[in-house]
Amino acid sequence: MNAADVNLYIVGFMGTGKTTIGRSVAQKLGFALLDSDQEIERQQGRLIADIFATDGEAAFREMERKFIEGGHPAQRTVVSCGGGLVVQPGMLERLQARGVIVCLHASIETILARTQRHRHRPLLNVEDPDARVRALYAVREPIYKRSGTVILTDGRPVNDVVLHVVRTWRRESADFARAAGTKA
Numbered sequence: 130m131n132a133a134d135v136n137l138y139i140v141g142f143m144g145t146g147k148t149t150i151g152r153s154v155a156q157k158l159g160f161a162l163l164d165s166d167q168e169i170e171r172q173q174g175r176l177i178a179d180i181f182a183t184d185g186e187a188a189f190r191e192m193e194r195k196f197i198e199g200g201h202p203a204q205r206t207v208v209s210c211g212g213g214l215v216v217q218p219g220m221l222e223r224l225q226a227r228g229v230i231v232c233l234h235a236s237i238e239t240i241l242a243r244t245q246r247h248r249h250r251p252l253l254n255v256e257d258p259d260a261r262v263r264a265l266y267a268v269r270e271p272i273y274k275r276s277g278t279v280i281l282t283d284g285r286p287v288n289d290v291v292l293h294v295v296r297t298w299r300r301e302s303a304d305f306a307r308a309a310g311t312k313a
Contacts, residue, residue, distance in 0.1 A: 130299060130309065134204040135302035136228030139294070141273055142266055143212040145233040146282045146290065151209035154292040158298070159281035163201050164209040172200070177211075190217050197223050216272045229301040230277030231294050237266050239283045277301075 137154065139147045148164055155162035166177055169192045173180060180189045193214045201228060215221050215230075224230050235243070241259055273279070278297045282290050 130306060132202060132303040132306035135298075135305050136202075136204060136229055137207045137294075137298045137302075138210055138223070138224045138230045138277075139207065139214065140210045140215040140230055140276050141233035142235070142240055142269060143262075144240040144289070145235045147212075147233055149287060149292060150290050151207050152300070153287060154294050155207040157213060157291065158207065159205075161202060161206045162209065163168055163206055165196055165214055166211045167248060168196055168200065169193065169211075172196075193217065194220065194223070197227070203227065204239070213269070214271050215276050221276050222270070224276075229298050229305055231297055232273045232276050232279045233282050233290070233294075234273065234279050235282045237263060240266065254269040 131203055132182065137160070139151045139154070139157075139300075141147055151162055151164070163309070169180070169189070180192070188258070191221055193211060194217070197208075197214070197220065210224075215224060215232075223232075241262055244258070278301065280290060280293050280297065
């Protein structure tokens with residue numbers, strides 16, 4: 130595999146911009162873009178909220194694992210990962226074996242503001258969504274911070290974040306390819 134073909138996995142908490150940034154990065158790199166949540170919905174023929182309601186979160190997490198292990202191309206793809214994907218046991222290692230990981234980060238205040246507009250998220254379908262966001266954030270933040278290069282999205286124009294992600298991917302894809310014993 131050439132460094133120019135290494136996949137990019139964008140991880141981070143809900144509301145950090147993974148889908149928006151992923152779309153622009155994929156376009157800049159000439160890669161396909163896959164959103165893990167959207168792909169699972171497409172494969173299952175139902176919404177994530179329906180999967181959570183009927184099958185439970187554990188079944189959904191298993192669907193995520195299968196998607197990462199073989200449900201997407203191994204090269205030239207940007208994968209915008211669902212917020213909980215990388216925090217599941219063993220998933221960080223699976224992603225690290227498949228490509229470069231970039232973690233988008235935002236402050237809890239920014240995330241609360243962004244997620245208040247989108248209450249369709251199954252994990253926020255609770256009596257006190259703000260408390261739920263704060264609790265999830267507290268548990269997940271340390272995992273996100275060790276998953277890959279962390280890029281702050283707070284108050285930054287989308288294009289600045291996109292360029293930062295592309296620079297990071299270029300540098301780290303060369304390292305990934307070298308480590309895999311291939312040409313960079």
